[in-house]
Amino acid sequence: MNGHGELADQAAARVAALFRRNPRATIALPTGATPRGMYERLVVLHRAGEFSCRDGRFFNLDEFVGLAPHSPCSYAAYVRRHFLGRIDADPAGIRLLRGDAPDLDAECRAYDRAIEAAGGIDLAILGLGRNGHVAFNEPGGDWQSTTHRVTLAESTRRAQRQQFPNGEAVPRQGLTMGLRTIREARALLLLVAGAGKEAGLAALRAGRPDANWPVTALLDHADLVVLADRAGVNAGGPLDELAG
Numbered sequence: 001m002n003g004h005g006e007l008a009d010q011a012a013a014r015v016a017a018l019f020r021r022n023p024r025a026t027i028a029l030p031t032g033a034t035p036r037g038m039y040e041r042l043v044v045l046h047r048a049g050e051f052s053c054r055d056g057r058f059f060n061l062d063e064f065v066g067l068a069p070h071s072p073c074s075y076a077a078y079v080r081r082h083f084l085g086r087i088d089a090d091p092a093g094i095r096l097l098r099g100d101a102p103d104l105d106a107e108c109r110a111y112d113r114a115i116e117a118a119g120g121i122d123l124a125i126l127g128l129g130r131n132g133h134v135a136f137n138e139p140g141g142d143w144q145s146t147t148h149r150v151t152l153a154e155s156t157r158r159a160q161r162q163q164f165p166n167g168e169a170v171p172r173q174g175l176t177m178g179l180r181t182i183r184e185a186r187a188l189l190l191l192v193a194g195a196g197k198e199a200g201l202a203a204l205r206a207g208r209p210d211a212n213w214p215v216t217a218l219l220d221h222a223d224l225v226v227l228a229d230r231a232g233v234n235a236g237g238p239l240d241e242l243a244g
């Protein structure tokens, strides 16, 4: 795949096709620079009448501890700004992590229960951190984890400055869906774009689970699709194609 536009087109086409097949699909939404193009395309497809999200269920992958959903820097605000606020999603079908919950452990447990009550996740759309993280599952984290609180790597905090355009302090902790929850999703769509992702992609291509590279926890998933935008390192399509 040569450019970010193609990655966005392919990712959006897959999500739209899922909603056409299963209007009640439950999806997990990523943030960061990578998925913005996909969200743009999805809004266009939605406005063209290609699919509806009215009966869909939506979760986000992660959130910063301490940020309320209405904080413009929160991931909740991001997914509403770029996607959920621009389509016909029913507010009753949207459950986003509360980084400002008074009891964060209780919030994590409630989140897992809400995912379970939705019948699990049909499609988790994921980005890749430069250190191999997925959602906020940092290197060395527990691969059996459900939703939990994490201390963010300094490199993750630096990379996230884009989310804090007015120089607000980047929180030191986050809440994240755990790798177990993510792996339990029926399908995974991993989007890889932007500079500095080569090492993470190389770990994936090596095809061996490696605790230093959380993204390799996805390798044994039965329905993992990787779309990457870098010519030469990318094959797009199913992982075995990418890893082959």
Ligand code: GLP
Pocket (backbone or CB within 6 Å): 030, 031, 032, 033, 034, 035, 061, 062, 126, 127, 128, 129, 130, 134, 135, 136, 156, 160, 193, 194
């Ligand atoms: C953050 C998010 C991740 C995302 C990553 C990559 O750490 N918590 O879910 O995958 O950023 O971001 P970008 O797409 O900007 O490279």
